[in-house]
Amino acid sequence: MRDGSLLLVLILLPFVGAVLAALLRPNARNTEAWLAGSVAGGGLLVTLFAYPQVSDGGVIRYVIPWIPSLGLSVTLRMDGFAWMFSLLITGIGLLVVLYARYYMSPQDPVARFYALLLTFMGAMLGVVLSGNLILLAVFWELTSIVSFLLIGYWHQNESARAGARMALTITGAGGLFLFLGLILLGRIAGTYDLDGVLKAGDVIRAHPLYSTVLVLVLAGALTKSAQFPFHFWLPNAMAAPTPVSAYLHSATMVKAGVFLLARFWPVLSGTPEWFTIVGIAGLSTLLLGAYFAIFQQDIKGLLAYSTISHLGLITALLSFGSPLAAVAAIFHMANHATFKASLFMAAGIIDHETGTRDMRKLSGLFRFMPYTATLAMVASAAMAGVPLLNGFLSKEMFFSEALEEHHETILDTIAPYVAVAAGAFAVAYSARFIYSVFFGPKPTDLPHMPHEPPRWMRFPVELLVVICVLVGVVPNLTIGPFLRSAVISVLGPDTPAYSLSVWHGVNLPLIMSIASILGGLALYWFLRRELKIDADGAPGMRGIDGQRVFERILVAVSWRGARIAESWLTTTRLQPQLRLVVALAVLAGAWAMAGSWHLVPPVNLHGLDPVLGALWAVGMVCSVAAAWSARDHRLSALILVGGTGLVTCMSFIWLSAPDLAVTQLLVEIVTTALILLGLRWLPKREGLPPRKLDLMARYRRGRDLLIAVLAGTGLAGLAYFAMLMPRPPSVGDYYLEHAYVDGGGTNVVNVILVDFRGFDTAFEIVVLAIVALSVFALLRRFRPAEDNLDRPFQQQEQDANDEVRRDREVGDTLKDYMLVPSVIMRWMFPAISLFAAYLFLRGHDLPGGGFAAGVTLAIGFLLQYLAGGARWVEERLRILPVRWIAVGLLFSIGTGLGAILFGYPYLTSWFQYVEIPFIGKMPAASVLVFDLGIFWLVVGAIVLVLVAIAHQSLRTRTRRSAAERQEAA
């Protein structure tokens, strides 16, 4: 495996593991941990195995063409920098998995947790290994989404939901900007390939769109890395389980932003714009994050703000634009990941063993857990930048870079002072964390009696702390070569000479270090009493709360803005809406057609079929009369609409569209029954309108009539002229020619539906299934209007009559009336079923097909319900429409997949005539099975809706009798 397929294994492993993890039982803690651990461990081994190929500037590439015409390909690419990140992701991932095994309680559904964690690992590896900008954006979004799910893992918890939503909103919006920026970047560079883009730095920096690209890309990177002013999502994301915080919010996801900045550092940096934006963001985040961290009461809150501050440090280093600063930035990325992950895990141990993370309650834990306390102290010292630990080395490099003069601006001048101040703050919050948690008097009101954690829960912390110390003492022997290959892969030939040694002699950076350590300790000494009793939040900064601003904006946009827009632009009443839409359509049409009067062909009645004319006259009269009576006479309106529908079907026949006519006729019949079913549940009308209308009403009606007439004549005219226009060659001719040759059917409409446009049809029936299921779901919650709760008056009268007469029983009237019709209706069922089969089988060559057959069979079922009532039918027939829908979907989609088995594209059809005894020669295309799926689905969908409405009267009746019984009792 010397080629790039190593990368493919690396990136696929977590996703495969995630699928497996999701399939295990929710409480399989050990199995899950072993699975996730072996995935992470496997990833780590693969990463280590790949090192020889990426050391000293080597690059592994693996390319799978995806949509080559758009420049899209799945390009995986690993260089030294990506290797370093892969090592962090898989290595810390392994430790986090081990840690989470002991952290998660047996009640937590760990299958979801490990599945998400592994998905995240895959997405993050995707971000660092992408060799294509678009692929990078895809994985970037995936990390945002998975982090949303992980933060909201305990979704019963309000703060977890809120934190997850905020993180997704901020990072998702940033991701959108980043996507735009990457698209622009690819356009400017002429390629979406990362190597190509990295080579095109000069072109990109000189391009007029450079600043646009810069702002967009930075919007993505700075939101992801929680830089000021987008920092506030990270403290809120601390509602996540601690393993998630240790993994996502210290080592990996928040590092994606600075990873991106470093990745595009050769391309985008070095300009005044870069320095200004990135520098302001980095330095202010560095200072403010450290300042806020001092005043947190929650340990994880402190660590979160400290993370923000350290990310600010990295950002600031990258902003300087000098190669040495970039080296320091890359070095600090690795250092921060090690000490911060161990600190988060230590915080989780404290939380786990004492039941609280509040530093006002915690104290004197050293006597209970001396081992963990020592580890946490070493890690905090690394965080504070104490010598002989890894944090010290990169901080020292930062100080010396801050002193360097890079740009002639105030920002550059104040950088050293900001650096020292932030360093002092870091020492102060580290000291506070250690002192208030581990020293002082015995804690009083802790939820649990604290004790040392299990052996293997502490192991990840131990390992990470050992790394911190080793790197801090002998950097050249440990991280030296790996850092070197990472730096070379980013900086290339510009790689400067740098020294990682601990002792550089007494120089200005060392003095700054000493000053910040002493200053920080003094600061903590002054603040210590106040901090013990103080509320959450930093003094002087409580008013400036990014979270509150964010929430205000969200409320303003999504709620108040919507209300204002509604009151100004729309109305909740249907009539004005319709008036507006139709009037706008008329105006737009008139505007578009203005001045083209000369194009109107002469109107003549030559060639008019008198019968068709008479039919249309009938249809038009019917529709106008239906509109006229719609308000007050619903039933008449429905009958008249039936007339219009019939005429429509007739004109399809006259215009040679038998397929449409057949289908439309069937739909017409079902629709009439469906509307009738609904009519029963409409609220009763409120009396007749007054005979005499006032002036306003008359004006309103006149205006609406005018709009209606204009729109109607306009549309009719448009259709008329369109039909008179000479027909351009269209796609229809192609279908006519190829229907039999390629599709094996003489019914072109059917061949188009099931073969040429089979893909469309497959999706349309999916939509149909969704619609039917939603109608069903909505009707389950249906509450009829008050005045419809009673049975219809006809039934009450007939039953009352039956009750009064001695020789009759209740229900006799119905039985007598329905005696003859119901026999006919029941006997019709086999005939209708046969007709449905006939329509189905001939569909490929002659009018018919799955849809028409399905509607026919549904009509057959409807007839049974009409004849005997819902109870009668359901006592005799098991009707499972939802299952029919499912079977139909499986059939039609499965047929399409069948083609893939034979090595053809999805939905490729196969065609043959077969001889069937008694029926004769029949076309048997594989689309017939597809059509069978449509058939089942249509039957299921229509029956489901019909039955759902029909059951309403049964439901109200049972509910009413239950209520009566309750009243009586």
Added chain:
Amino acid sequence: MSATIIVTAAWIAHGALALAMALCTWRMIAGPRAQDRILALDSLYVSAMLQLLTFGVRTGTTVYFEAALIIGMLGFIATLSLAKFLMRGEVIE
């Protein structure tokens, strides 16, 4: 000769059926009772079916007979549900 007779007869049938449809429409609009309207719709369906058959006879095609078959076989269901609605106040009990 016989072709002429058939075509002429078909045209006359067309005209008569169109007249029948127009009268049905009148009854559908004028009522006066809902029962009249429903019966009118039913006979409109029957006339339409006959129109289709006449059309087939005149043009010599059988492609359109399925549509006529549908009206003949299933057209009464619309009438039936309307009648049931009138009689019992709801279509399916």
